[in-house]
Amino acid sequence: MKKVICEKPGLILCADTFYLMIDDVSLYFNIPKKLTDRIIDTVMACDLLRIPNLFWLRFTDFPQEITDHPNFPTKNELHALYKLKGGTAGFQENVMNMVKEQIIIEANLSNRYSLLFFRKIQKINDFPVLKACRTYAVFSHFKEFKVLSMVNMFLLYNMVADEEFLFRTNSLRVFSNKYRLFLNIGIEAFIHKNVSNANAKKVSKKDLDIIMREFQKGDKFSFSKLLRDLNTRRIASGEEQRISKSTVRRYILNSPEFGIADLTREGSDGIKNMMTHALREQPGFAGDQYQIDGTRLNFLYKDDDGKKIGVLYMVVAIDVYSKKVVGYSLSPSETFGNYIEAIRVSVKNHKILPAEILTDNFQSGQNKMFTRFVGDLQSLGIRFKKHRPYNPQAKGSIESWFFLFNEMYLKEFPGYLGDGIRSRRKNGKPNSDLLASARKKKNIRTKEELIQVFTEAVINYNSTYEFKNSTPNLLFGNSLPKHVVHLNDVTLPIVMMESTPRTILKNSVAINKNGVTYEYIIYDSDFLTKYRKKDIIVRYNVIDNSEVLIYDDSGLNLLLRVGLHSRLVNAEVNQSEDDRIDIFKYTQRNKLLLRELTSKVEDYKNSFNNIPINAVDHKIDTKENIHLAEEKYLLEADNNKTSVKGKIGKRDISRIKKLSLKKIDVTNTEEKIVVSFKDMFKVKGSIKRLD
Template identity: 25%
Template sequence: MKLFQEDVLVSVDEVVALCSGISHKTIYESIRRYNTGRSKSWANIPDNEDLRKRLIIYSSIPATTKIKFNAPSVDDLIKRVDILDKESKYIQIESAKKQLYIEIEYCLTSAIDKGYIKFMPKYSALKQESRERVVKLACEHAFKAACVELNARRSKIKLKDIFAVQKDMPYNWVYKSYDKFVEAHKKWRTQGINNIHGGFGKPKPHLTKVTDYVKALIEKYYKHPNQYTIDQITDLVNSEIEKKKLKTIDRSSVSRYVNKPENKNRLMMYRNSEYFDSKVMPIVRRKDIKMAGDLYYADGTPLQIPCWNESMTKEIRLNLFAVIDVKTKKIVGFDLAESEDRYNVLSAIKMAFDLERIVPFELKYDNASATKTEEFKALKDMLELKGCRFTPTQKGNPKEKSQVERLFGSFQSKYQRMIDGFMGEGIRSSRPNGRINADFVNRLRSKNNLYTYESMVVIVTNLIHIYNQTKTHLATSPSEQFEKCEKLRANKIDPSDIAMLFWKHKTIKASRGEVSTTIRHTTYHYTIWDNELKLRLSGQSVKMYYDECDLSTVHLFSEKGEYLCECRQATMVHEGQAGQTADDVKTLIKVSKHAESIKTTVKKQTAKIRAVGMEEDGDDFLNMLSPYSVQKEKYNNAEGNMLIEYVLDKKNINRDMIREYNPVNTEREDHEKNVKTSRNKRSPFSAKNHQISVLEIDDIL
């Protein structure tokens, strides 16, 4: 419906709506009649918005039709159109206003959600306490900047519209008062937006309680190793500053100062060095060991199972000193003793080297007093010659050897627990099953239930074997891993190396093809069976390495450290035939054969050297000069001839009776004898001569 010259233009559908019961067909027929000139009612004009439609002038509709179909009058319809126009305009205005508010809200929300990022560096540089705080301040700054930009960019957007939108936003920085918003907006527009947190205030020294002097006092007492409490520090500081008539401080001031991270971490180096080392000091991140034998760890721990000492006079807990391979976690060596002394340490290392016959690339050990002994230092020096690096762990830093510490914890909680008498994991354990029932422990610690020393050694040995053979759900057992893993950087050793590294030694003189020594008032003899070595060492000093626990074998080294040979203890026989046994007879034959073999060796070496001379001079090499002939020829001169003539004349010696004697040629005789012997070679120790079965020397040895 539209107003038209104090009238109203209505469409066909609107007429149908106004005249209840009239049909479209009737209206269209009336319009056609008017358009063909057959009627003056139902006047109409084309619709400018849609030329296919016709708009009817409402006053031209017959009054009878209006009455019949209960249609409103023209005046009533005009009033209705006015109301509809006003409503339409109001809706349009409200729609435009709503659209504007939506646009304002979108701009403000976008600034808060996305535009805040460009202000982040500004507030991040102010060292706020958290990232959330920085984001919050940057969002507020972006909001205020968006308010200024909206008002300046579009003059149609008034401050009251911006205020109306922002006051309903869910943020604590929005303005609820229009006057305050206008005032703040004016400052933003003319003076710029300052830092949101307002941190430009000037310090007021006269109001500061925690001055530099007070800070020094706080630190002085906070650093004390007694680790005074905050209350104690507050009292001590106040006691000192009261003497200077300064203002006292409260507990919270002290607490805030010492709990600042930069102060706490710095002062902990004096107050609690363990905390400082574990929380502040940097560490080196290390990769896993790639091969077995690259690194061994050695450390000791007391067992949690009591037992008797060796003399069964008192209850003790044996000390387990273990050597583990870091790659495979296998216990390669261990020893049990009443205390962690040098014998305990050296025995465990000896087992590790003796069983596996390799020395690791590096061995890390605990920095204990046993490692300061001369024996350990000597072992360290000798192992460095074998390519093994001995490295002490840092004092007070158990994490440096954390693998062996974890192994001891697992060995306690899992394997020692198998044995009755296990006392638990210690008083520091906080696990529910870390402690054993006290009554049960006391019952097992009675004298009748304590294990003997020997039994405990066997039990722990079996437990270690079980540990080495136990497979986990992720990998094979430590023993299998150690066996299969490559050991490219570990150096192989042999029994002679074990002897040099761990056995005791003496410097003695070899004689008659053997070495002799007295240990614990008993004399032991050891035979050197190698003939060439026997000839080389007879009458010479050598170093003899021996194990007091097993004196059946010794190892000989030169004084310069060169390995010579292994010697077995000589077998003694009865002096008279009455007490001799078959074994004694075999020993006598062996010694006799060995004695002859020495001569044979001498002859072979001599013939070998003689052959070199004969190769150069032929058979003439066997001719020997006489020293007398050589000297006589050397000094054959006139004076000598005169002297001879004078003596012959004085003694009336007939010159025809003088004969020349050739010297005895022992070299030719020995050569001819050896040639003859080689042609008719026959053993002097045949079965016929001795009436016993022939025994080869290798079998006897």
């Protein structure tokens, strides 16, 4: 026999059937507890018994990974252990076998109790009479055996009960309550659904209306909350009897209004989720649609120091037509940057953009940088959309790819942790020994090693996975894309470079990368004068700092390439000969730019010289009266030395008087005034003409 740690393990023998307490299997037989903890999740719920609040399981129902363990006992060893515990394999077992045979016979002859139920119920067609008869026969037979304990009756009932019985339970407490109710009220303990039952008289039509009214509210009250509110109303109205929780639950679920009430309870989200996603025809060419999504890479990694342990998240872009992985990104968290990086990797490898990109509704999808990147893609003609919330089948290609890739290509690598804690697949997780080995620090890979493992798996998948009698690489390469967007030297930076909006105020652009500022000086005078105080888009490479590209505000038209300006050494004692040459070149280029800008300004001024500005013919009319009144007002203000600032639009009175208003002969209606641009340029205010 195997070594037994304790003398009295949780062991029950009933009718030649052994039951073992699950918690004691690990303790008494030295079986890893990780294996026994998973029994509750893997074994069918109907096979687990609760006696009273602990889980028990038949010896023959234990899963294979437990029975194959070398320390798990055989049936003969359990018989020997049962004797050591103090049990007898004689009289008691004979009694259990005899009772089991008799209750099977009683169940088969239970039709004789049909008349008893016919006299108690009103609607025979709606009541399972034959099932109730079998259950009543077994309970009646238990009543005759005074020596049977409640546990023995519970175990015997579970041995014979099947779908032909009125109720089945794996809880000793529920069984004992039912049996005691049978002892108290007899056959009426098996009459359900409030048929000729005292509970039927408790619930009034008003109570039922209140239940459904409260259930359909968007607050989503639980059954316990509904029950508490209902009983509070009944007590307040003078009713002494209370309604049970099972009555409330049964009425709601069986009500003909349950469907519309539940839909009202869920609100607009429930209506949206009820709408199905129609089947779609798959794309006919490579590049018609990319699907992008992210999930956890189920491997542990450690940092370079070996102190921090975590997991990576993979964001993958696949071509739906060929199922090829065209791009991916790995990082410790799933962010908008991973989605951008996956698209850029695909562009770097193939120099094309798909006709359509479909993603999920990830949390950081509303980030300004991501929104700007999506806008750039859309400006190139790409359709970018997100699937409907709570409807992952809309991007079923990428969802199924995650399962396939994990199962066929990642599972073979040591350290794989399985499908995840929510997985219910039988083979979704490795055994406990492999998991324990994967979690040992010496077996955990570094981040670079894990990225290499993932890269090798992707390459292997693209070149070996069989799809449409070919492989993803061949399908993608041999297809003739019809709807993709080909990129050139102007449009490629729109996708591959970072962008930031700026306004031209000075002749330089500063870009900050990881706390370091890089300066790019513009020496093109034509560009500066044309785009001064206008919005532009600056695109830059995160890795390469040699230059930036300046686009117009649409982000599509390349205007200028500007090289990096190296920092000048400030202290002369630290300057080398090359530094002095750089400073000299910088000074000369600045002087040249200054002369060019000054010259352009002067040329612009001179272009207005001697251009006549026709004053309006002065006549004795309303306009003449206005000008006479204005001139008089200015002269009076000057004589009285009073400030009229603010009354005439913040004009400078002293400079306005320099205009030759007093030289105008208002009686000469044919007089024209010629004013040079220089004179007008010196005047503050908004006077544009003299009429």
